[in-house]
Amino acid sequence: MTRMPWNPLSLFSISLVSTLLIYWSTSGEFAHNNNPISLSPQTLPAEAADDLQQGEEIILNGKKFRIGWSQWTQGNARRIGISDIGAMNLLGLELLSTRQPDLQPVKWFTKDSSQSLPVLARFIPPYRYLDVTELIQLAGGKLQVRGNTLEINLPPARIGAVREGNQTWGKRIVIEVDRPTIWQVSQAKNQGVVMISGNTNTPPLNNDNSASFPFNLPPGIDPDEDDLGSGVSVPINSKLFSLENGKKITKVHVKLPTAHSLNVFSLSNPHRIVIDVRPDAMIPKEIAWTKDITWRQQLVRLSSGVFPVNWLEINGRSPQISLKPITADPNQQQGTAPLITMAQTWKASAAINGGFFNRNNRLPLGAMRSQSRWLSSPILGRGAIAWDDQGRIKIGRLSLRETLITSRGQRLPILFLNSGYVQAGMARYTPEWGPNYTPLTDNETIIVVQNNGVISQQNGGKAGKNPILLPSNGYLLTIRKNAVSPSALAIGTGVTVESTTIPADFNQYPHMIGAGPLLVSNNRIVVNGVLEKFSKGFQQQKASRSGIGMTNQGNIMLVAVHNRVGGRGASLGEMAKIMQQLGAVDALNLDGGSSTSLALGGQLIDRSPVTAARVHNGIGIFVNR
Incomplete structure (x- = not known):
């Protein structure tokens, strides 16, 4: 039996029950509840929690979600408790800034923008959970645990004026x-959907439908109260959105102009869901997720534009924090x-996508090292980040030099190790x-080495055919384009491998992820796509970006940037400036574009999952208790 103590602060916190009573009783909410809950102000008990149970699946009104x-x-x-990002995505809670990891203020049908509901939070590895017990009950819902599944059933609301x-x-x-x-939001290019737990008798609204909306405001309510701006209207033929009526769910389909997104929130008295369509929809916030992880949303202003940024600052020196390379298939x-699938599978508290890969054959194109084992070698002298288990980090350009030394004294260069990057020459593949x-490639010469000796040679035939077993106590050499004479590696030839990194001090780090280009070094912008052999098109494009950096205090930064306000994504130079402005003294560009993904608490925090591409690898953040 595990005992999970609350922080002593909870002794003095007013419970969510009494807080919700204050907010909702004045707006007539309880008139709708046939079985009202007895509410009274109370302090929260400080004794330990027992009988801990965790699961990864929630069924909400009959629909399954993978949420902790x-x-x-x-x-x-x-x-x-529901994982905090999961509760935000599933229930429509707006998480507000907090410096207290165990107390999360939220907005959910509060009377005005200055009010919030204090919800208790607790970290049970790998996630931070919000105690939603009273919130669900006061919304008229029921909670039921069945094995690994939490079932939540909530009565649908009735939708009125739109x-x-x-x-x-x-x-x-x-x-x-x-x-x-409750509601959920999904966004893709030029379109967004808000799925509201509610029904309406209003006919669907679209460009081919002339049906009008009901528009009956309660007596005494100013029609401009929710700040609709100019042209308050009852849309008959809206070009912005349409409604899709269901038995339990009403979907609001919104057409998004280029570089616009949705900000959805709620108000009370009367109860309303507000959908803003704007280019600067991100709401700045700073949340102490644990004592060692801070989640920030902020707008970074450069001379070339304003960039919404999602990022995590992590105390990598803490004994409770560890970083690991994570892959789609261990x-x-x-x-x-998808990165969130990888993070959930590896039970990482947070994660960011990592290095480049070939989308066609799904093979790595850059450095990956875990526990001193090379999963894939660096290529083209590109940027990489390396770290150890004591919190030391190095960011710089990296190469691996391997040489095969035969019993005859020949020294043969090995160009790549466990890599999907293909060039004429010799490459090596190990059980990793x-x-x-x-x-x-076609007609490779395959040489099998076991116990430091060549035991077989064969022609590989057509590319993509004829898989060859890798020896558990050896490796395989492949010669492409006849770059090395097979006679130099005849059966029975003894061989050893000499291996070193360039620079040599990378050797001392057991973990690495490579990508590039290098963005910042010693607080100087050092972007050089030509040196790292990136294509001209890659160097010039503006796109979504992922980056990892280190502050002068030694903290780790995981950063995701998408479109600038009203325009396209960041260039490499702009990404370097963003990292520098956020406090990075060293920084590396990671794989970007549709790969850009930043996960926290088992959910993406930088984009809708439907827009995120599958990735090969990432960097996982693990919190050890």
């Missing part, structure tokens, strides 16, 4: 509901998966590659 949850006994009561208005920054849609309810180097090697 936990259940525990606190005093004589059973408590339910209005649209103009703002100087974009558009606003206001949807009135008869009770606090047993082989071929494979891709996987159980088999399948030729990547």
Whole structure:
């Protein structure tokens, strides 16, 4: 039985029950509840929590979501927690800034923008959970744990007036509901969907439908109260959005102008869901997720534009924090998966996508080293980050020099190790590659080495055919384009491998991820795509970017940047300036574009999962308790 103590601060915190009573009783919410819950102000017990149970699946009103949850006994009561980012995405909670990891203020149908609800939070590896027990009950919902699954059933709201208005920054849609309810948001290029737990008798609204919305404001309510801006209207034929009515879910489909996104929040008295369509939809915040991890959303201003940035600052020197390379398939180097799937599988508290890979054959194209084992060698002298288990970090350009020394004294260069990068020459593949090697080019000469001796030679035939078993106590050499004479490696020839990194001090770090180009070194911008042999097109493009850096205090930075306000993504030079402005003294560009993904608490925090591509590898952050 595990005992999970609350922070002593919770002794003095007002419970969510009494807080919700204050906010909702004045707005008539409890008139809708046929079985009202008895509420009274109370302090929270400080005794330990027992009977801990965790799961990874939530069924909300019959629909499955892969979101972490936990259940525990606190005093004589059973408590339910949902991972904080999962609760934000699933229930529509707006998480506000906090310096207290165990107390999370949220907005959810509060009366005005200055109010918030204090929700208790607790970290149970690998996630931070919000205690939503009373919140679900007060919304009229029921909670039931069945094995690994948490079932939540909530009554749907009734949707009333729907209005649209103009703002100087974009558009606003206001949807009135008869009770606090939940919603989820999904966004892709030029389109967004808000899925509200509620139903309406209003016919669907679209460009071919002339049906009007009901528009009956309660007596005494100013129609401009929710700041619709100019042109408060009852849209009959909106070009901005349409409604899709379902039995339990109403979907609001929104057409997004280029570089615009959605900011969705709720208000009370009357209950409303507000959908803002704007280029600067990100709300700045700073959340102490644990004592060693801080999540920030902020707008970074450069002379060339304003960039919404999601990033994590991590105390890598803490004994509770460890970093590991993570891959789509722990047993082989071929494979891709969504970053959130990788993070959930590896049970990482946070993760960012890592190095480059070939999307066609799903093989790595750059350095990966884990526990001093090369999963894949660096290529082209590109940038890499290396670290050890004591919190030491090195960021710089990296090469690996391997030489095969034969019993006859010949020294033969090995160009690549466990790599999907193909050039004429000799490459080496070890069991870290996987159980088999399948030729990547036609007519490779395959040489099998076991116990430091050549035991066989064969022609690999057509690329993509004829997988060859990798020996557990040896490796395989492949010669491409006849770059080395097979006679130099005749059966029975003894061989050894000499291996070193350039610079040599990279050798002392057991973990590495390579990408590039290098962005910042010793607080100087050092972007040089030509030196790292990136194509001209890659060097000039503006795209979503992922980066990793280190502050002068030695903290680790995981950074995701997408479109600038009103325009395209960042150039490499702009990404370097963003990292520098955030505090990086050393920084590395990671794989970007559709690969850019930043996960926290088992969920993406920088983009909708539907827009994130599958990736080959990443860097996982693990919190050890």
